[in-house]
Amino acid sequence: MLNSVTDEFEAQLRAILPEGAFKSDTDGYFTESRGRWTGQGLVVAPSSTQEVSAVVKACNDAKVGVVPYGGGTGLVGGQILQDGAKPVVLSLERMIKVRDVYPTEDTMVVEAGAILASIQDEAERIGRLFPLSLASEGSARIGGLLSTNAGGLNVLRYGNARAQCLGLEVVLADGTVWNGLSRLHKDNTGYDLRDLMIGAEGTLGVITAAALKLSPRPASVGSAMIAVKGPAAALALLALAKERLAEGISAFELMHRQGFDFLDEVGPEYHAPLAETPEWTVLIDVGLPSGLQADEALVDLFEAALEADLVTDGVIAQSEAQREAFWFIRENIPEANRRIGSISSHDISIPLSVVPEFIKIGPEQLEKIGEFRINCFGHLGDGNLHYNVFPPKGLSRADFSSERDQIKEAVHDLAHEFSGSVSAEHGVGRLKVGDLERYSDPAKLTMMRAIKGALDPNGIMNPGAVLR
């Protein structure tokens, strides 16, 4: 059992941390973007790894919980502890330094509080690319992105956050600092503790710094919006694109017409790229080496796809502005979803070959529960669908509060039957602890609990997240 932060404990922390580490206005730390949870705790923001270590050691000695806090953009409640003993909320917001940049080795060492957009900018400044990219990049911090192994738009080409990280510095549950800030591309000396910490959602330690891998910037980039004949045709188009352009495909997004309809209904306003919005649209992004022109390559791909009877219409961006307009649509579908108000949202992944079957069967399962609008869109190249269920027009999510759990279970059960995952990129947090227990192989849970017990015997690190 953990203890609450007491006045005595706070006084103890105040004795080891400077005044600036304590926040007065802390409301923002206890709510999250969708207003689902309300947290609690004593918010401290250390400015160095040593200070983080001192805080965590004090918490461990006093058996006080530690909730690591990055940009607060997580969608599964990993940064919010609602109930139980009052914890220390440990914000990395004051550790934002780029410690070192190594242009000749395409690496960069940054502190955990660095904001993703600023890391992208720093990479661009030296002519490189930090390819991790997602909607919240203006506020998400790298420590949180790594702790949740964030995905986003470019996973197909560059992998998820884990694949962009070479090394970590982590404060462990007893306050020990593990210096694993390797800039090596190959290092087979012992267990992969880096990948264990990445995706552990702060339950095994606090990431304080990371060595990041940068990528070359493609010489020519381009985008196309393509009307495909259905999900199976979209997959065939992906295969065709891979065959021709290999790693040159940076993103491959599928969007159902429902997303466009929602944008029409509630905004934001957008410019329709195709004369008639088809049932299924693919947004493809390519980045090609020198000697190739992205727009020409996209024209060739489109013609081959037309020949193969996969597509019915398409438009290739003729300018950076048009490219941004395409991406504006994709990036604002979540905003339109928010305005409509989903009954239940899902971040699932499915083995690629069975995605079309899943998309066919999903609505049949949901029809057994009631009449809904389904907005299915996402990172098809990774098999990652955001499968969101909405009330019919005229009704609101509140009208379906009693069906919500049933809908969630139906979608997650189906994903599981298809050998899929119920958390493709958002993580487990506190929202999906029960799902993890329900769908995981028992041996996996046993191993996870054994590792948690071995590395955090007092259970202070992000208590209640991932594992109960």
Place this chain on the structure above:
Amino acid sequence: MLNSVTDEFEAQLRAILPEGAFKSDTDGYFTESRGRWTGQGLVVAPSSTQEVSAVVKACNDAKVGVVPYGGGTGLVGGQILQDGAKPVVLSLERMIKVRDVYPTEDTMVVEAGAILASIQDEAERIGRLFPLSLASEGSARIGGLLSTNAGGLNVLRYGNARAQCLGLEVVLADGTVWNGLSRLHKDNTGYDLRDLMIGAEGTLGVITAAALKLSPRPASVGSAMIAVKGPAAALALLALAKERLAEGISAFELMHRQGFDFLDEVGPEYHAPLAETPEWTVLIDVGLPSGLQADEALVDLFEAALEADLVTDGVIAQSEAQREAFWFIRENIPEANRRIGSISSHDISIPLSVVPEFIKIGPEQLEKIGEFRINCFGHLGDGNLHYNVFPPKGLSRADFSSERDQIKEAVHDLAHEFSGSVSAEHGVGRLKVGDLERYSDPAKLTMMRAIKGALDPNGIMNPGAVLR
């Protein structure tokens, strides 16, 4: 303390396994390619995951060690237990099935005993690439390659073995089967147990099957041998190549003239690619998307490098036969090394930006010990050097047996000072357990021991490998 395999224990295993699982001629399992170690044990070769589970459970109940055995090609003694209680040597050689191939999702599920070359062939059969490639690919088995997180020639582009694997099936130390055979590209449900098992060298469980990720085959491939002005020029050439061709560079190997001299001295015979063998040669391999010609791209790259004063000569393969002749040289340098007989061989990696400095200082450090010939070659694109030290002409390795440890320590100390690794791709095995202790951050060792204790409390899995 572990128990030896007794007659009673063997009888117990014979009661649960069919006759065919027991090997009569077992000498081959107890020696390794360089004749350094001699092993011992009862060799069993189960034909199914259930049989592996039964063997491991029996061993755990009786506290008998289990040494997992793949192709026997490891170079650090991970597959050989010389001393101590007689273990069960668990060979995966009868589990070689390709369980499933999924062309539309670029994945394949294979049993752990499948040989790398046969997996490459199977991928080619469906028009895909399994990019893991190394000298022993004709005999190395995928379970061992994953357990050691093998590297090889294409890590620069495709990553190491870990990056080619989506999921695992593993028999844990108590005999439990963990079914983690996910074919998903994105799955953020809990700790990354896959990457923990990969590279654990059989000390946390026995990999019995793997879901592998396949890649598109590049449309146009080509190679060039280029005389560079030194290691710094080689790195500048790499940067130039990345800038132009991005992921199109599949391999980027550096070779010192010493390797060519050794080939001249002891063979195998080869065709010299350049009129005059330079001090430093780069072998570059590219694989480009459709629309680009590899030979043209290499000509352009060479001209740009000439302009930048990085290179002095070069030849671009005009045929597949010439390409193979280039790679014959690179792949036979280890054979020439073997014939000469190194005093000490090292598999180190160094952050890319300091590789030239390391190459400059290394010989200065070794001169303090004596006069040696150094053959420095390897995967420069990954910062991975095979840094091997040989006697002067006329003397043999036996003449330097008393200097051997000193040489090893000098090279490893230097690599460590340069923030490098003393095992880039070969692993720790039993050879480098002391190095791991000497050079690791203490927090890393503490975590590794805690995890080992949590997942294998009786210490039966590959005893003495990685951790004492």
